[in-house]
Amino acid sequence: MSGRGFGTLAAIGVEGRGPVGAISDLLAAYGELDRPPGFDMVAAVPEIFDTTDDVRTIVKSIEGAWDWLAGQLAATSKTDLVTTQGLVALASLLLAFWSVIVAQLDYKGSAEDPTKAQIEQIRQEIRNAANEAVRRDDDRERHIRSIDRPAPLRDEPDGRSQLRRTVFPDQLIRVRDTRGLWAYVEVYDYASNQPISGWISRARLRRRN
Known part of the structure; x- marks a missing residue:
């Protein structure tokens, strides 16, 4: 294009x-x-x-x-x-x-x-x-996180599972659940005009400043 x-x-x-x-x-x-x-x-x-x-x-x-x-x-x-x-x-x-x-x-x-x-x-x-x-916006809950570099959001808590989207550092992440080294999170998907959920490596997550 x-x-x-x-x-x-x-x-x-x-x-x-x-x-x-x-x-x-x-x-x-x-x-x-x-x-x-x-x-x-x-x-x-x-x-x-x-x-x-x-x-x-x-x-x-x-x-x-x-x-x-x-x-x-x-x-x-x-x-x-x-x-x-x-x-x-x-x-x-x-x-x-x-x-x-x-x-x-x-x-x-x-x-x-x-x-x-x-x-x-x-x-x-x-x-x-x-x-x-x-x-x-008074949501200051402890489950909000960010990342410092792009990270994949996947369908399952497995690095080989389907990629849902790439999450970027300027996007906020709400942690819904955790499983071992993975976190089930919600991020905003611009293309669908709504939040979507998936799994992301917990090692990528950072507390908000």
Whole structure:
């Protein structure tokens, strides 16, 4: 897969300007037609870059994705830290795309363009909603963990079992159970818009800072 949007998305990840877990899922699903509605709205944002240079069209795409995310954040239980963190990660990715558009407008000398003012307004709304979601989240349970490098999430507590997904350091992990050297955990899966469960090596897990 190639294209300006694909390259922009990959660059955001390589440069550390966006959540690696979300970017990985978006790159894997890039150009696919059968995607969950919410994820599809977010995934469509970089793909718009491949089809148009019109800033207002790109802004409209980002606005649609943000409207969906805002609704999801508002509806998510304040104790569901895993889902909240996943949605906040997607919001931070939209912020990265806002930055790309703002930089393009600056390069073109369009500092007074009304679209830029609109971008700044929505960008602040994204920041405020993401911050509020984190503030209202009172889940500080001892079962929340993180990892310091990518790790496989598997179907069974066996290193040879089916891989469910790769878990990245910017994803939070809720431990549900343990069995020997393995932990049964829950993480947010961006592509399906919901948490998924599986087994991960306990040696990979770290306490939250």
